[in-house]
Amino acid sequence: MQFEEPPALESEPQPALADFVEAPPPNPQRNIPQIFEGRLHPLTIVFGLVKGARVLLPIIPLFFFGKGRGAAVAFSVAAVATIVSALARYFSFRYRIERGELIIESGIIERRHRSIPIERVQEIRVEQGVVHRLLGVVDATVETGGGGGAEATLSVLSRAEYERLRQFVFERPRVAANDTTGAEVVAAPEDEIIRRLGLRDLVVAGLTSNHWLSAVALAGALWNFADDIIPDTYYLRATNYLVRNAKLLAVRDVETAVIGALLGLLAVLLIGMVFSVAGTVLLFHGFTLSQRGDYLRRRYGLLTRRASNLPRRRIQVLEIEEKLVRRLFGFATLRADTSGGAREGEDDNEGRDVLLPIARREEIDRLAPSLLPDFAGEQSEWRRVSRLAIRRGVLKGALVCLAAAVASVALQRTAVALWPLAVVPLVWWMNVKSYHHLGYALGPRYLQTRRGWLGRSTHIVPIHKIQAVELHQTPFDRRLGLARLSIDTAGQAYTSGGPQISNLPIDEARAIARTLAQQAAKIRYKW
Amino acid sequence: MEAESPIQFPSATEPIPAFRPIDPRVVPMWRLVDVIGNAVIFAALLVVLFIPKVAKFGHRPWMFACWGSLLVATVLFDLWWRGRDYRAWGFRLDERVLEIRSGVLFQRMRLLPLSRLQHVDIRSGPFERRFGLASLVLHTAGTHAASIAIPGLDANEAVRLRDHLVAIGGDDAV
Numbered sequence: 001m002q003f004e005e006p007p008a009l010e011s012e013p014q015p016a017l018a019d020f021v022e023a024p025p026p027n028p029q030r031n032i033p034q035i036f037e038g039r040l041h042p043l044t045i046v047f048g049l050v051k052g053a054r055v056l057l058p059i060i061p062l063f064f065f066g067k068g069r070g071a072a073v074a075f076s077v078a079a080v081a082t083i084v085s086a087l088a089r090y091f092s093f094r095y096r097i098e099r100g101e102l103i104i105e106s107g108i109i110e111r112r113h114r115s116i117p118i119e120r121v122q123e124i125r126v127e128q129g130v131v132h133r134l135l136g137v138v139d140a141t142v143e144t145g146g147g148g149g150a151e152a153t154l155s156v157l158s159r160a161e162y163e164r165l166r167q168f169v170f171e172r173p174r175v176a177a178n179d180t181t182g183a184e185v186v187a188a189p190e191d192e193i194i195r196r197l198g199l200r201d202l203v204v205a206g207l208t209s210n211h212w213l214s215a216v217a218l219a220g221a222l223w224n225f226a227d228d229i230i231p232d233t234y235y236l237r238a239t240n241y242l243v244r245n246a247k248l249l250a251v252r253d254v255e256t257a258v259i260g261a262l263l264g265l266l267a268v269l270l271i272g273m274v275f276s277v278a279g280t281v282l283l284f285h286g287f288t289l290s291q292r293g294d295y296l297r298r299r300y301g302l303l304t305r306r307a308s309n310l311p312r313r314r315i316q317v318l319e320i321e322e323k324l325v326r327r328l329f330g331f332a333t334l335r336a337d338t339s340g341g342a343r344e345g346e347d348d349n350e351g352r353d354v355l356l357p358i359a360r361r362e363e364i365d366r367l368a369p370s371l372l373p374d375f376a377g378e379q380s381e382w383r384r385v386s387r388l389a390i391r392r393g394v395l396k397g398a399l400v401c402l403a404a405a406v407a408s409v410a411l412q413r414t415a416v417a418l419w420p421l422a423v424v425p426l427v428w429w430m431n432v433k434s435y436h437h438l439g440y441a442l443g444p445r446y447l448q449t450r451r452g453w454l455g456r457s458t459h460i461v462p463i464h465k466i467q468a469v470e471l472h473q474t475p476f477d478r479r480l481g482l483a484r485l486s487i488d489t490a491g492q493a494y495t496s497g498g499p500q501i502s503n504l505p506i507d508e509a510r511a512i513a514r515t516l517a518q519q520a521a522k523i524r525y526k527w
Numbered sequence: 528m529e530a531e532s533p534i535q536f537p538s539a540t541e542p543i544p545a546f547r548p549i550d551p552r553v554v555p556m557w558r559l560v561d562v563i564g565n566a567v568i569f570a571a572l573l574v575v576l577f578i579p580k581v582a583k584f585g586h587r588p589w590m591f592a593c594w595g596s597l598l599v600a601t602v603l604f605d606l607w608w609r610g611r612d613y614r615a616w617g618f619r620l621d622e623r624v625l626e627i628r629s630g631v632l633f634q635r636m637r638l639l640p641l642s643r644l645q646h647v648d649i650r651s652g653p654f655e656r657r658f659g660l661a662s663l664v665l666h667t668a669g670t671h672a673a674s675i676a677i678p679g680l681d682a683n684e685a686v687r688l689r690d691h692l693v694a695i696g697g698d699d700a701v
Contacts, residue, residue: 467643467669471636478634488669498670513638514543514624521623521640 036097036168040090041137041158048086056082095154097168102142104152116151120144121169122314122338126162128305138162143338170295170309191297194367195356197287205284205358206277208325284357296355296371312373314338316465316489317498318355320364320458327456332361334371337489337498372446372462380443382450388480389438389503390431397427440501442512444519447487449499459499464523465489469513473506483509487516546617546628553679554613556658561605569598618677625665625692627677637675643667647689651682661685665692 056078088108095104102116126138137156144151157165197205246257285302295311317337326332334356355371356364369376404420411417434453441448447466450458468488477483486500504512575581576590611631618627625639645668651661661682665675680688 466640467667468640468672468675469638470672471638473634475632486671488667488672490668490670510636513636514626517624517626517638517640521642523642 036164038095038157038161038165040093040154041156041161042090043135043137044090044093044156045086047156048089049082052079052082052086095152102152102169104154114152116142116144118169123308123310124162124166124169125306125308128301128307130303132156133305140165166309170311191290191292193288193290194296194370195289195359195363197284197357199281199285201358202281202284202287203277204329204331206280207273208323208329208331208358209276209280280357284354287357289356291370294373298355310336310338312371315372315462318368318372318460320361320368320460322361322452322456322458324455326358327454330361331358332364333358334364334367336371368460372460374445375460378443378446380441380446380448382439382441382448384435384439385501385503386480386482386505387435388482390428390435392476392480392503393431393434394424394428397431398424401427438503440512442515447499447516449501451500451502461487461489461499463516463519466516466520469516469520471509471513477506481506485509485513544619544621546619546626549613549616549618549677549679550660550681550684551613552658552681553660554609556654556660556679557609557612558606560654561609565598565601565605569594569601572597613679616677616679620691622695627675637672639665639667639675641692641695643669644692647692649685649689650676651685656682663688 056075060075089106092108092111093104093106095102097103097118100118102118102121104112104114104116106112121142121144123143125141125143127141128138132138136159138159140154140157140162142152142154154162154165246260282302284300287300288298290297290299291312292309294313295309297307297309299305299307315336315338319335319337320332321335322332333354335353336355337353356367359367369378401420401423405418408417408420430453434451437453437456438451439449445463447461447463448458449461450456466487467490470486470488472484472486473482482503483506484500484502485504487498489498501509501512572594576594608631615631615634616627616629618625620626623641625641626636627639628634628636645666648664648666649661650664655661659682660678661680662676662678663680663685665677667673667675
């Protein structure tokens, strides 16, 4: 076997490679120190104690009512341990930025030292609960491309300290990408608000979200909670009252009973909607997406305020998601996968991935270019996949209908039982519809794919973020000469399995795959 | 807005190197692994037949016939399958992209831009070492294809291939 010699050093443009690799050039304007040192806010001790107390509180009754001295001793030991560990955490925790690395040291007995190259920092998220807000401190989380979750948690920092850290990590003097002399420095611009969501937007988002069911579950949980407080006798009386009246109703006439049941259902739905709206407002209140230089900032939350800074160039995949209800009303949600903080399988209820919870589809189309670098000049046309997609979809659907018809006939032997077969034309129509929404657009810098008719999703992938391209062919695919193309990028967690194109003619699929891989290889991957 | 004419991709016209097969010695190695695996399973099945509770029903000849024919079928299938599987594996390399194909029924082609390689491992288990083989495991920062393995490479070739890949893709060092 012979391999070609490795090519000589490539002369391809490597935009701003020197950004973070070396310590930043000293900037006389802003006078940022070369070595940045920081500590947690002293309130860390208080928060640590409160956290410990929460564990210890349930033991206190034991302390008072316990007969032996054992309980008292155990409690004292635990209390002392809590205090010592809270103090130790505060006094031993130190972080600094040195030669392009964020270094975090903690622990007294077991010293832990962690260093994170700053160029790998994806995002710094902050969270501020109600108490945090009153005290002016934040929980900061530094995410990197590791994908295993937070790389470092700085809890708690003063607001000013966080601001200093954020500026140091994200706003260090950067050489302009198109400036070859490297002499000019981009000054940190002001926040430029891209979109702010008002209460009306959030109410619409809540009403059109698919989370009604989870809202009902929340209502159930509240019920459970109330159950603990309300005395059992009252509870029993209410049930008796309800049962008695229901019986009376059912005896009197069926119609009233049915109407009652329907009203009950409606009430549940209404409650669900109220909770859904309340949940959305609580989570996303005051949602502001703004742009500051090269990165996007999000701020949201009514009680717990959340904020994050996401460099635009770290968006791995952008997804425009139009779920059924939202699509009917012309709304969409904008999500992004970043290579930091991939938490597959973890239920996300903090809106981490959401760039914009709700907006008109046209508005998102208008905004997308400002969210992705160089997307504005992208020239590409939408292309369709093989028409065989319709045939396959119809065949699959027809088989399901046939199975349903057979089962139905087996149950009741009448001609009416064949009704599932009548659905076949509908299946055909749906497949034709969804075929027309299936497609891809390949440009010099971005690949876009879209699929789905009732609920649609559009993915936009920067080609240089592609990690691997895969072609799959099932035996059926081979018979029809088709293939499925899937794109692997870092941190795919939120955009429903990443971009895929099914039912591509095999030659076309091969050509796309090769083009993508070649294009991706030409540009060095930057985190 | 949709176009039906075949698209002209720049790289589709470039000459593409042919797929390289993996080392044929991997087939006897796979078969040896199969033999050992099957021996364990079928010995266990035979033991089940002699468990007192089962033996109570008598050792009917058909039981052993079933066992024997299952054994023959498995062995024949494995012999054939490993040959097919071997032929399905292949890879090719140009200056920028490593392409790996595999799979008999469900065929897969994976294209790896070399500049996305995070690191490359060489793996060789006890069987592979006996046959002078090794597997190459390629790691990317991706989610689903985070590690891709090429099995059945000559051990020396695996080292050379790794060095080559690292030299090409490696200067974006972690």
